[in-house]
Amino acid sequence: MKDDLASRQYPIGKFLAPASITDDLFRQWVVSIANFPEALAKEVEGLTVDELQQTYREGGWTIEQLVHHCADSHMNSFIRFKLAITEEEPTIKPYLEAKWALLPDVLSGDVTHSLLILRGLHARWAALLASLADENNDRYFVHPETQQRVSLRMNAGIYAWHGEHHLAHIRLAKAK
Structure with missing residues (x-):
């Protein structure tokens, strides 16, 4: 039973940070981020x-x-990217995603507006990420809960994974 829970909670596995981020790997993540809104809408x-x-x-x-x-998550991440590009290693603000998931705008029965947000957001995000294509151009932010410096290139990988992670959740829910 525990294995079933883990496979449903992390159907594609947890994000595994690579030892190094090649330019090719980074470009794959940018493509994944750019394509996510259409995959989700489908x-x-x-x-x-x-x-x-x-x-x-x-x-x-x-x-x-x-x-x-x-x-919600991707808007927060996009803002974190912009902060890290325009400020020197800013400390980002976390948010209580479980509480956000219970707000009235989330429980409305209509996903149209979030799909529209994601289409525009990801178009801008992919363009911004393209400016980070050179590994020597990496920037960082600090996560206050862990005090860890997070590379924007690594965070792009985390969010490419995040999209695929939740697409897998939706596929599981539809199959029930």
């Missing part, structure tokens, strides 16, 4: 309000919450 296209309430595991978020979470 997964939820035609789902009814009831189908959007399906979960990928007991206690997990609904498809609807996952879509809104991606918009």
Whole structure:
């Protein structure tokens, strides 16, 4: 039972940081980030309000919450990128994503607005990431909960994984 929970919680596995980030790997992550909104829209296209309430595991978020979470999370990440590019190793502000997932705009029964946000956001994000294509051009932010310096190039990998992670959750929920 525990293995089943782990496979549903992390259906593609946890993010594994590579020892080094080659320019080719970074470009793959940028493509993944650029393509995420359309992949997400395709997964939820035609789902009814009831189908959007399906979960990928007991206690997990609904498809609807996952879509809104991606918009919320990716907006926060985009802002962190911009802060790190314009400031010297800023300390970012975390947010309480579990509480955000319970706000009325998330529980509305409509994912259209978050899909629109993600389309515009990811177009801008991919363009911004292209400016970081040279590994010598990397910037960092500090996460206050861990005091860890996070490279923007590594964070691009984390968010490429994040999108695929939640697409897998949605596929699991739809298969139930």
